[in-house]
Amino acid sequence: MNQRWLAIIVGALAIYLLVHAAMVGYGAFLIWDIERGSPPIDLSPEMRETYHSLVEGLVIFGTFGILSAAASIGLHRGSSWARHLWVGTSVALVACALFATIALEVAWTQYVYEIAMVFTSWCFMVALGKGKREA
Numbered sequence: 001m002n003q004r005w006l007a008i009i010v011g012a013l014a015i016y017l018l019v020h021a022a023m024v025g026y027g028a029f030l031i032w033d034i035e036r037g038s039p040p041i042d043l044s045p046e047m048r049e050t051y052h053s054l055v056e057g058l059v060i061f062g063t064f065g066i067l068s069a070a071a072s073i074g075l076h077r078g079s080s081w082a083r084h085l086w087v088g089t090s091v092a093l094v095a096c097a098l099f100a101t102i103a104l105e106v107a108w109t110q111y112v113y114e115i116a117m118v119f120t121s122w123c124f125m126v127a128l129g130k131g132k133r134e135a
Contacts, residue, residue, distance in 0.1 A: 003075060006124040010086055011072035013117040017065030021058055028054035064093055083125065090118040 031051040035043050043051065067089040074082025097111035 003078060003128060006121055006128065007072050007076035009117060009121045009124060010068055010075060013114065013121075014065050014068035014072050016113065016117075017061050017068060021061035021065050024054045024057035024061060028058055060096065064089065064096075086121065086125075090121065094118055 028051060031043070031047060031054065034041055035051075067085065071082050071086035071089055074085060093114055097108075097114060100106040101108045101111065
């Protein structure tokens with residue numbers, strides 16, 4: 001079992017999250033641009049709520065994407081801190097998905113990719129840990 005595969009899995013999740021951050025960030029920018037256009041347009045309460053949701057999505061996806069990218073780079077280089085960063089990031093990612101599913105009543109199928117990638121990476125980490133103990 002090679003640690004590079006673990007870095008690739010975490011890196012794929014990082015790219016996925018950063019692409020989502022870019023999309024919601026662009027949506028937030030478009031609404032912000034409408035409000036500050038010439039002439040300025042007052043946003044309805046629904047549009048303001050949508051804007052705030054997009055900004056929150058940008059922060060959440062961006063944070064998890066940056067942390068996943070940092071963990072992926074660290075895992076690829078073999079840094080000891082990278083596993084700890086990935087464990088913390090993946091636990092927080094799954095906790096956020098569970099919170100959104102339970103408290104916000106979002107369909108659990110919205111988070112299948114994230115949970116599958118976290119599960120796969122944990123399987124790789126367990127296999128790598130067993131390989132180091134056997135060596």
